[in-house]
Amino acid sequence: MSTIKSMLHEARVFPPLPEFVEQANLASMEAYQALCAEAKKDYPGFWSKLAQKHILWHKPFTSVLNDSDPPFYKWFEDGELNISYNCLDRHLTSQPDKLAIIFEADDGKVSRCTYRELYQRVCQFANGLKALNIRKGDRIIIYLPMRIEAIIAMQACARIGVIHSVVFAGFSAKSLHERIVDAGAVAVITADEQTRGGKHYPLKATVDEALSMNGTDSVKSVIVYQHTGMDTPWQAGRDIGWHELTQNKQTDCEPEWINAEHPLFTLYTSGSTGKPKGVQHSSAGYLLGVMVSMQWVFDYKPTDIFWCTADVGWITGHSYVTYGPLAMGATQVVFEGVPTYPDAGRFWKIIQDHKVTTFYTAPTAIRSLIKLGVDLPGQYDLSSLRLLGSVGEPINPEAWMWYYNVVGQSRCPIVDTWWQTETGCHMIAPVPGAVPLKPGSCTFPLPGISAAVIDEAGHEVEQGKGGFLVIKQPFPSQIRTLWRDPERFKKTYFPQDIGEGHFYLAGDSAHRDNDGYFWIMGRIDDVLNVSGHRLGTMEIESALVANPLVAEAAVVGKPHEIKGEVIVAFIVLKEKCPHGEQASKIANSLREWVVHEIGPIAKPEEIRFGDNLPKTRSGKIMRRLLRTLARGEEITQDTSTLENPAILDQLKQPIL
Ligand code: ATP
Ligand code: MG
Numbered sequence: 169m170s171t172i173k174s175m176l177h178e179a180r181v182f183p184p185l186p187e188f189v190e191q192a193n194l195a196s197m198e199a200y201q202a203l204c205a206e207a208k209k210d211y212p213g214f215w216s217k218l219a220q221k222h223i224l225w226h227k228p229f230t231s232v233l234n235d236s237d238p239p240f241y242k243w244f245e246d247g248e249l250n251i252s253y254n255c256l257d258r259h260l261t262s263q264p265d266k267l268a269i270i271f272e273a274d275d276g277k278v279s280r281c282t283y284r285e286l287y288q289r290v291c292q293f294a295n296g297l298k299a300l301n302i303r304k305g306d307r308i309i310i311y312l313p314m315r316i317e318a319i320i321a322m323q324a325c326a327r328i329g330v331i332h333s334v335v336f337a338g339f340s341a342k343s344l345h346e347r348i349v350d351a352g353a354v355a356v357i358t359a360d361e362q363t364r365g366g367k368h369y370p371l372k373a374t375v376d377e378a379l380s381m382n383g384t385d386s387v388k389s390v391i392v393y394q395h396t397g398m399d400t401p402w403q404a405g406r407d408i409g410w411h412e413l414t415q416n417k418q419t420d421c422e423p424e425w426i427n428a429e430h431p432l433f434t435l436y437t438s439g440s441t442g443k444p445k446g447v448q449h450s451s452a453g454y455l456l457g458v459m460v461s462m463q464w465v466f467d468y469k470p471t472d473i474f475w476c477t478a479d480v481g482w483i484t485g486h487s488y489v490t491y492g493p494l495a496m497g498a499t500q501v502v503f504e505g506v507p508t509y510p511d512a513g514r515f516w517k518i519i520q521d522h523k524v525t526t527f528y529t530a531p532t533a534i535r536s537l538i539k540l541g542v543d544l545p546g547q548y549d550l551s552s553l554r555l556l557g558s559v560g561e562p563i564n565p566e567a568w569m570w571y572y573n574v575v576g577q578s579r580c581p582i583v584d585t586w587w588q589t590e591t592g593c594h595m596i597a598p599v600p601g602a603v604p605l606k607p608g609s610c611t612f613p614l615p616g617i618s619a620a621v622i623d624e625a626g627h628e629v630e631q632g633k634g635g636f637l638v639i640k641q642p643f644p645s646q647i648r649t650l651w652r653d654p655e656r657f658k659k660t661y662f663p664q665d666i667g668e669g670h671f672y673l674a675g676d677s678a679h680r681d682n683d684g685y686f687w688i689m690g691r692i693d694d695v696l697n698v699s700g701h702r703l704g705t706m707e708i709e710s711a712l713v714a715n716p717l718v719a720e721a722a723v724v725g726k727p728h729e730i731k732g733e734v735i736v737a738f739i740v741l742k743e744k745c746p747h748g749e750q751a752s753k754i755a756n757s758l759r760e761w762v763v764h765e766i767g768p769i770a771k772p773e774e775i776r777f778g779d780n781l782p783k784t785r786s787g788k789i790m791r792r793l794l795r796t797l798a799r800g801e802e803i804t805q806d807t808s809t810l811e812n813p814a815i816l817d818q819l820k821q822p823i824l
Contacts, residue, residue, distance in 0.1 A: 171623060172634030172689055174679045175766040176707035178565050182572070183604040188554070188581060192601020193467050200602040203615035214616055215243070215456070215644055222459045222495075223452060224258055225249050226425045233642065239662045239672070240649065241642040242429050243453040250423035251432055251451055252294075252327035255494035256287040257423070267499045270473070270522050271316050274363045274505035278521075281316055283497070286323075289316075289414075291421035294324040296413035300355065300389050304329030304424050307351040307434075310480075311335045311344060311371060313362035314504050317393050317410065318480045321357045322490045326432060326451075329424040333434045333446075336481025337362050337369070338785045341377035343808045349383040350446055350651060351434065359393040360400045365509035372400040428452035434651045435483055437589045438784040439809030441675065441693045441792060445660065446651035447483075447589045450644075457593030457645025458492035464614055465583050465597045466526055467555060468496050475501040476528040476557075477515070482786045483589040484559055488528060492593075507533055512540035516548040516575075527575075528557035532720075532787035534567050539719040539742050545575050555600060557583045561788055562688045562706045564713040568607035586610035586688055588674060590661065592645030595619060596686050608710060609685045617643055619686065621678050626667030634679040634689045634704055638671035646672065677704050694791045696725040697732045701769055705791065708735065708772075711765040715758060717741050722781050723772065724795040734773035736798040737762075738781055738819055745777050745818075774798070778819045784809045794819070 189195050194203070207214040212232035219229070229247030259266065264284040271279045281289075302308065308330050312318040318334070325332040333351045335344050337359075348356065358375045361368050372392055379387055392400065393410040432451045436444035462468040466488075474493050478484035493500040501522050507515050515537065519527060537544070556576050563571070563584055572582055581600035587593060596619050598611040605611065613619040618640040621629050629635040639646075650657040662669045677689040689695075689704025696703045705723050712721035720740040725733035739758065746754050755775035763771045782790045790810060796803050797819055807813065 172702045194599045195601040200599045207616035243644045244428040247428040248425045252323045253423040259283040259497045271502045288419035290323045292414040292417040294327040294421040295417040307331045307353045309353045309356045311358045329426045331431045341374045345378040345381045352386045355389040357391045359395040361396045365506045438786045440788045443806040448651045453644030454592045458487045461594040462492045462496045472525045474498045474526045475524045516545045520548040523552040526555045530560035531563040559585045564710040565607035566714045584610045590647040637674045637676045637678040699731045708770045722789045726798040736774045737772035780815045785811045
């Protein structure tokens with residue numbers, strides 16, 4: 169492969185501020201580098217020490233890494249533990265009355281739950297599952313709103329060794345059906361309805377529809393949490409209320425001691441680049457990853473009020489809502505609603521009301537909140553914040569600057585965390601007390617994570633040139649396989665034609681700058697090829713977003729006889745979507761803007777405006793659909809994870 173060309177230069181640097189460094193878990197570049205060096209010197213020894221320090225083992229492990237059958241790696245394989253024990257029981261003597269969860273409902277109602285209460289509710293629910301004859305190794309589908317009950321359901325599964333597969337509650341009956349069948353689930357846990365942004369959405373009815381389709385005979389029980397209390401059809405013998413299931417159950421439940429490699433869960437990827445993949449995670453290695461990243465990246469302190477806005481339907485919600493914060497004994501905010509209801513100040517109000525110290529969200533939320541109210545955060549007291557985080561997509565430098573200055577008041581480091589469903593926890597992210605930040609860069613790999621940028625032959629590319637982002641050594645929290653599809657697992661992540669199948673291939677392109685910082689350039693699938701130059705999407709999009717008129721941008725390639733490909737840009741303006749003359753005028757000015765910011769090679773041939781971009785339900789831009797639109801073709805691909813299908817019609821129309 170010819171390498172990918174990097175064009176955008178971002179020169180701003182933000183060294184850690186002294187007030188932050190003073191209290192940081194890792195408080196200098198030397199401390200960070202010492203850990204990296206330790207990992208390099210004795211790789212298994214490094215992870216073994218961490219696993220002993222952070223995890224409570226029922227039976228200690230003697231084997232650290234078994235790499236005899238690559239890429240099917242095993243970590244701590246003869247150890248035994250229980251994940252729920254590690255998240256709940258461990259806090260019962262030291263801090264039973266500490267708040268585990270501050271829950272804010274869609275309608276603003278707040279409820280609180282201590283570690284003891286959470287433990288009791290999880291145990292009762294786990295006992296309820298056992299009463300239904302559900303056992304270790306069984307699979308359960310969780311299709312619940314973003315409420316405490318979702319966390320209880322996941323933790324209860326972990327407590328008895330049941331493998332959960334959470335399906336985001338916005339998914340259709342068809343997608344839900346596919347996941348039920350794929351899992352061979354014995355039960356589905358759902359609610360009557362969910363409420364988001366003041367609207368009601370049926371869940372139980374969707375489950376009924378999914379279960380009316382073929383291949384769902386494995387499902388013996390449907391557990392229904394009565395959330396709004398609406399009337400739902402009931403199938404006697406199969407359906408059981410949450411309350412019924414848990415009443416009179418013991419508030420203790422002996423944890424099932426499981427092997428370190430026992431699957432904790434399976435979860436589907438977002439489907440940005442194709443049909444979602446069913447990622448299977450382990451127990452111990454996964455837990456270790458989320459715990460060390462809480463410590464290193466979120467600089468976790470017992471006094472924190474932690475808030476990750478992700479739904480538990482995504483990996484971010486698994487790692488940094490259900491497992492990471494609880495394992496650390498944190499107090500966290502869980503929010504049922506949406507950032508724009510009742511108005512676009514909702515996030516900022518929650519931070520103010522609950523005195524949030526650590527706030528973790530996605531670039532898509534940041535960009536849409538900029539669009540809806542650049543100065544809104546200023547109307548709230550955000551002085552409790554000490555750390556901000558970003559995940560899900562590259563954060564454009566201008567969005568980063570706004571987040572830093574307006575939300576963080578130039579006081580809070582931003583951890584731009586690069587990772588994936590498959591990696592389980594952060595991989596490349598700043599250790600905030602040590603690493604100077606650059607807007608738009610996820611900076612450096614965490615200690616023990618051997619990230620690199622390579623060409624097809626497996627050699628590291630020169631600085632400044634883009635290539636494949638890989639992780640060279642197996643790491644504890646990595647994907648174990650694709651559920652029931654080991655062949656696709658091998659082909660997707662360890663393909664023979666790149667570096668001879670030795671490295672974990674992330675599917676993203678990246679480059680490193682002169683200081684060694686990592687910059688994610690986009691998806692390999694989305695790389696453009698203009699007049700022989702291979703260009704990533706991120707830099708051109710960031711240049712567009714840096715224009716004061718632009719809220720969001722996505723670029724794709726369209727075949728061209730002479731140039732190979734030309735660039736088509738899809739743009740959402742901060743103001744209303746323009747039409748006719750005005751649209752042409754703005755389009756021209758934006759094309760010139762890109763020439764000025766990056767160079768003539770990146771000039772979009774065509775620009776289209778819309779009120780939004782097609783996004784996955786986890787908020788990521790689906791460029792593969794835009795590529796089809798740019799070619800003027802009909803969309804025939806998997807769109808099961810598309811959040812807003814209506815937007816495709818609007819974006820079909822070229823304006824120039
Ligand atoms: P699919 O694999 O089905 O196409 P997906 O890759 O969007 O979906 P996820 O696992 O949810 O599914 O997302 C991981 C991807 O998100 C990464 O590979 C990367 O492209 C992007 N990403 C996540 N965090 C960051 C970040 N901080 N900077 C840049 N990109 C990021
Ligand atoms: Mg992916």
